[in-house]
Amino acid sequence: MAYDSATDIFAANKRFNRIENYNGCSVQAASEYFHPNSDFNIRGWIFFNQMDEKNNRYGDNQYTSFTTDPSIVTYRLENGTRATGFTLQPQYDFGDIGMITIGLSAELDTWESKGTAWNRWSSDWPPGYVADEVDDSKEISIYSAKMEYEWIMFTDLGLTFGYANYYQKRHDHSDYEDINNPGRRVSLDQNTENDYSFLIGSYYDITEKTRLKAAFQRNIRFPSIRQLYDVDAGNPELKTERVYHYSAGIEQQLPKEIRLTLDGFHSIARDFIEKDSRRSDQFENFDQYLFTGAELATEINTFDNYFLRTCYSYLHTEDKTGSGRKELQYRPRHRVTVENKYTFSWGLIPYVSFVYVGNQYYYSKGGNPWEAPIKAKLDDYMVVNLKLNYKFKERYTVYLGADNLLDENYEQSYGYPLSGRYIYGGAEMRF
Template sequence: MNNKHKNTPTKSFLSLAITAAVSSTFMVSAYANENNAVTNDVLEENIEVITVTATRSALNINDALTSQIVIDRQAIERINPVSVIDLLSTVPSIDIASNGGKGQSASVFMRGTSSDHTLVLIDGVRISSATSGGTNLNTLSPALIERIEIVQGPRAALWGSDAIGGVIQIFTRKLDGGDFFAGASIGSDNYRKYQAGVGIAHGDGQTSITVNHEESDGFDVQDNTETDDDGYEFTSIAVRGQQNVNTNLTLDWLFTADQGETEYDGGYQNQSDVNNYAWLVRANYETNIGNVINNTVAMVGQNEDAADSLKDGVLKGSFETRRNQFSLVNHSQFSEDVQLNVGIDHYQDDVSGSETSYEQTKRDTTGMFAHGLLTNNNFSYEATLRYDDVEEVDSEVSYNLGAGYNFSTNSRVVLNYGTGFKAPTFNDLYYPYSGNPELRSEYSDSIELFFETTLATVDTSIHFYHTDVDDLIAWTSAGPENFEEVEISGAEFVASYLGFGGNHDFNASYTDAEDQKTHKQLIRRAKNKASYKFSTSIANADIYAEYQYVGKRTDRGDVKLDAYQVVNLGFNYAIMPELKLNARVTNLFDEEYQTANGYNTQEQAFYLGVTYQNF
């Protein structure tokens, strides 16, 4: 199957310049300055990593009884990603299916579950669509991201609907007062990007403002339809701030927005204009009552995603979904060994637009939960219970139970069991002439066992998990029905090593996701995946190399998708302390592959940019 696209006129010169710079430095780095590289990485590793997604409270990542991965700002700059998908593609047991390049829609499958079984948050705000249930990650620029926390496995007992396969929480940039940066990049397919950010101090607080604009002529995402390039143009902004009112009360706020347009191949429609935003205001109040430290967090927020569908510039339809969100969570620390979190969440979905003649256009969901964590010598225990009431659907009770044992400082074993659910979307329930208002929520139960240890100087972990999903919603010629049952089994192996010139990170995963009625594998999930990442520093240069292997998959109609291998490179060079040259080579060996049947992927691509920052 031929996926080749056009070659840009400037590709030859740009490819020679970037490949020569990256390759020559990469060759030298494996043998030079090894001691410095290892020393720096050891210092970084000793920094305590605090996460909030796994328990909805600040906790050391090594104390949470769940599988977690954190992609921080330093890693993002090292990788030089074009999209958020570039950051997620090497995570174990995450499969990506893209309908073309960055401007097109992309689906994320975590641990074999469906693409709408992963809850996606921005600073605590749900951003999935109430109509489709999906989340468009391609409109969000990595330039706006401070870090990403990925929790693998069910967390519905803490977060409610959607968190069957896991949770992805994206945190926006935080700049100190007086910090600023600006940058520009060019690349293949006439790619252009401009970004800037500034931190503003105000009393005992600060506000960060980050702006990003990017556009590209794109490439032809489907060979057998319109023979033209399918480009895109997006502009994004993020405003994140915090103010310490007094020693007990802190306020923080967020506003993100992205708008733009993307072209695609289609008979009835070939362009989509998007306009999305999210905001929140949050109060954090800390008290000490009877030697119990309490932190109470009250949040009000909203997200909206709107899309207009066009054909050659003529409006064909529009969709708009809005979600008002409220939450109140209290974290009580009774001692170093005992903590309790309790909370309530409420959100209101509202659907409108020219093509939304649904029977129902509004829905309220309310959830209440309690979560406890106990440490006793080398043992740790976790329990979570949650009740959700979804208007016009049903109520759900979900829970998590976990236990861990620390053999030593660097070795532990964890066993956890959890349930999850996914409420049917407005499309499932009320889509004109085909929705099914009698649908029930999808329900899952999962068990996981994992072991983490350090062997010599190699950090390793191995994970085994099994998930059953019942009442899975599937669309047939008669509409959506609760009839599918899915059984998923998987294993993951992760190893990290500091030495031989830099950081070496390897992971491999096996996922068997089978429909129990047809005994066929679920579409677009690979049974076998592996990745290897190498990063190092030499003189004023940071070098990054990435290898991905994705095994065979099936797609709709029992179409077989071939396995593929991709190599990506990243390069940063400090011309001076404040000025950096950055580059990326995507698909270095010009691999021909597809992640969704009928949709092309980008051929070999090159990006070159410069960034100035005063911090």
């Protein structure tokens, strides 16, 4: 099925993109120190992620020419991203007066793009596209310091306090002409973001098997390097996202190793970062979103080798930005998840999961700014996944699995159907 924005108000604009080649690498190492007779322990980890790709956008669906359609911005680029960082987390247990955990982390993200972009039509003779050479280099430094204090005041009452400060600096190492000194190239440092988050939480055990809990959090999220500088959707003017999250719930331990939890929440998101799919197709800050919902979950461990978890979640959303959308798109109102796992004594571990998603909406694109977008509904869907693990001699595991076992035809975003049945297998050896 073809989706054409010229005839379909819900379809995205035509783009003829192709990734010609990509490769990536990811490395992570972790370490921990603790002593059985000490109240102090410390853990830390480092990571490195790399992704390089050749990203082309062509002028038509033949995927051969970059200058076929003057209304389409085209390019031939080599893009690369790197992420390097570390986290250090010391912890000290004061016994009856609580436990404190400190977190220190630093991360450096880099983005580079080199190649040619055909993005300007020249009417000078001879008329045609002017090819602009691209040589961009951006960098983000992120630092954070966190503290969390847990205090069990009485045997049935506990409190948690947390605070964190975050710092992000955006560097632009691309070359620009110095207007005060012709012929001199300079690089620019961009804006700096500094913000904080905090947490207040508590629980109270009414009985040995019934716990009440509540919490308030202020969380922040800096825009990622992709959201800032992606060749298609990046927006270097993005601001920090802030979320105020309220939650409360109850946990109940039932007979025969059955655990029941019910949680409710309400979140207020300011400057929420996501793509403006109706207007620019760029990442934008949206003034205010509201999320309200509840989750009911059960866990059953009645038999030693059997595990069953079921979960139903309800989500209600509101768009308070004045966009004409009553609720947010692609946020399903209903979701049901069921997980089953059984461990046989001779090493076989079958796992089956079931996911149902319902009442998911989306909106038309384009149109006049003063007109409300048209709302439509995606089809509900159900996906079943299966995985068989066989473990032997403690160190070896072979596995065979199938995602979307029933080959369900479904979408999570209009015009982008997800893959059908996917069968995979492999082996693991632990040292």
